[in-house]
Amino acid sequence: MKIAILGTGGGARAHIAKLAELGHEVHVGTRDPEATLARTEPDLMGTGPFKDFLAEHPGIQLHTFADAAAHGELVINGIDGHNAVAALSAAAEQLAGKTLIDYAVPYVYNPDIAHPWPTPWGVMPTLDPCDSDSLAEQIQRALPATRVVKAFVTQEQDTVVAPRAVGGGDHTMFLAGEDADAKQQTVDLLTAYGWRDILDLGPLVAARGMEMYAHLHSAIGFALGFGTHFGIKVIR
């Protein structure tokens, strides 16, 4: 299948590598492909140059966001939360009629925010939107012809594609969205990744809780210590 991943960060790379391994034709979108390929330094999260990643993963095609979206039959959004609505809106035509799986957290990266959250690694960004809206709903409103599904966001970005790396894989993946077929496509992808416990939370409004879980997820990670993989399971 032709799958487009929008974004070149650590989360996007996990999907790119796994989807290529699963035999899909992978199209990656970035704002400015030349600039992405020219980068030689790690990004803010310590992720190495994308050019090096591409060299290790032959066959991956790099495009602009719009061109990648045009190639994809299914599209995964890994664009930073605060840039996502603008970048996706610019590719609205190429995304029309397609399923878009969004896993972004709408973090506000503003050092001047009134109440930064101190963490072992500096300050925790706040969320915008939060509580009375979600990024996924904003994207759906901006792209009414696209079928938006929120997924992946409540699990670690590296174990989303390798759930068995955490406690044998017995934890829970959530998803939410308005379109049943788009959610089934997402379930099929998750099943191919190895997920066995997938819980449909219903309409896209449930993305609020999924995005707002980000702070609890971070706190659990801080408590367990850097490098400890974990995931949450709904015991019932």
Next chain:
Amino acid sequence: MKIAILGTGGGARAHIAKLAELGHEVHVGTRDPEATLARTEPDLMGTGPFKDFLAEHPGIQLHTFADAAAHGELVINGIDGHNAVAALSAAAEQLAGKTLIDYAVPYVYNPDIAHPWPTPWGVMPTLDPCDSDSLAEQIQRALPATRVVKAFVTQEQDTVVAPRAVGGGDHTMFLAGEDADAKQQTVDLLTAYGWRDILDLGPLVAARGMEMYAHLHSAIGFALGFGTHFGIKVIR
């Protein structure tokens, strides 16, 4: 041990009944004891009159918030989130030097909010504070002489005191707070309730994530269907 529970709702009653069963001397606080005892109708959540509950649980003593706090060596806050800071501040003297375990969610019960969240049972209230602050931190700032611990809030209020009712009890209870002794008291209480997996998330700032998890908790509950008990477990 003398334990005070502030509040008479469903969550408070679960603690009252369990603590009495465990042999503690239980003191319950309410705004106006006479008014609480005079009520003959169920509350908004369908919880029956407190007078009936007291009749089934002999030995429980009902006081004002301040008098209950004065009697308790350990205090549990079950006052509605939007009233908690004001009500607790009025009992600051009686709470000084004591551990206060807070499990309230700071829901805003305002039908005029701009973006109510539709749910199977009406609209979902928003949270205030949210994201850049938490109710637990507000309470700690209002009561600097009290040792505030956030706990219980991420699990169902009826199974908090009976964790084995959910999947044999193998799920995770979180807590956060600034004082190590207060957290140890909380761990001891949770252990008596039957909790085996208790994860200390560190300083009270982690209460933000615990309170903001409320929306995901609700969404999971809606997805599983009314009456299905559940809890989250950190798989690691």
